[in-house]
Amino acid sequence: GAGVSQTPSNKVTEKGKYVELRCDPISGHTALYWYRQSLGQGPEFLIYFQGTGAADDSGLPNDRFFAVRPEGSVSTLKIQRTERGDSAVYLCASSLGGVNTEAFFGQGTRLTVV
Amino acid sequence: AQSVTQLDSQVPVFEEAPVELRCNYSSSVSVYLFWYVQYPNQGLQLLLKYLSGSTLVKGINGFEAEFNKSQTSFHLRKPSVHISDTAEYFCAVSGKGAQKLVFGQGTRLTINP
Numbered sequence: 001g002a003g004v005s006q007t008p009s010n011k012v013t014e015k016g017k018y019v020e021l022r023c024d025p026i027s028g029h030t031a032l033y034w035y036r037q038s039l040g041q042g043p044e045f046l047i048y049f050q051g052t053g054a055a056d057d058s059g060l061p062n063d064r065f066f067a068v069r070p071e072g073s074v075s076t077l078k079i080q081r082t083e084r085g086d087s088a089v090y091l092c093a094s095s096l097g098g099v100n101t102e103a104f105f106g107q108g109t110r111l112t113v114v
Numbered sequence: 115a116q117s118v119t120q121l122d123s124q125v126p127v128f129e130e131a132p133v134e135l136r137c138n139y140s141s142s143v144s145v146y147l148f149w150y151v152q153y154p155n156q157g158l159q160l161l162l163k164y165l166s167g168s169t170l171v172k173g174i175n176g177f178e179a180e181f182n183k184s185q186t187s188f189h190l191r192k193p194s195v196h197i198s199d200t201a202e203y204f205c206a207v208s209g210k211g212a213q214k215l216v217f218g219q220g221t222r223l224t225i226n227p
Contacts, residue, residue: 004157031213042118042204042217043158056214091158103215105150105158 004106025094116141120218137205
């Protein structure tokens with residue numbers, strides 16, 4: 001595609017519910033990243049995939065958060081038992097991989113837990 | 115580990131005036147440095163990056179930044195701003211060889227006519 005696509009753009013869910021956020025990276029990009037941006041803050045790293053495998057998941061805040069990328073393209077961020085503190089904009093980015101390549105960001109999914 | 119401090123949360127300037135957005139970082143290893151811009155209702159877009167070589171880096175839309183290793187700074191500058199530069203600007207750092215970015219809290223640049 002032309003850019004990184006994230007769906008839905010907005011998601012409102014009740015506390016305790018399960019949510020899935022989807023990221024469709026730029027075609028051919030092997031690296032994929034998830035970040036979380038809380039109100040008034042900069043993006044915070046969650047997890048990085050190289051191909052199908054999670055190369056670095058050190059930013060996932062706890063075991064309620066999980067992400068997959070089964071075919072090395074689309075990724076899904078899954079949040080179980082959502083809490084109000086999970087409310088944020090979840091950003092996805094992709095790149096060709098390698099340390100010098102630019103990461104392209106999607107517009108994000110705004111998650112609101114009520 | 116790395117951290118980034120953007121010293122100003124908001125910077126108001128008049129159109130056609132110069133602007134400097136300040137960024138300081140800390141790291142125990144060598145780093146790459148980045149500036150991203152986020153226009154209203156859009157995703158983050160790379161403005162410029164420092165990987166190695168010349169410490170003065172030029173980016174898109176007339177922006178430039180200078181890497182100062184002794185002061186651990188990477189300030190962003192533009193000699194003359196336009197209304198269209200109104201946006202949130204984020205400084206970011208990654209350790210050399212690392213993939214993840216560590217972002218600052220952002221600076222909101224507001225251009226007044």
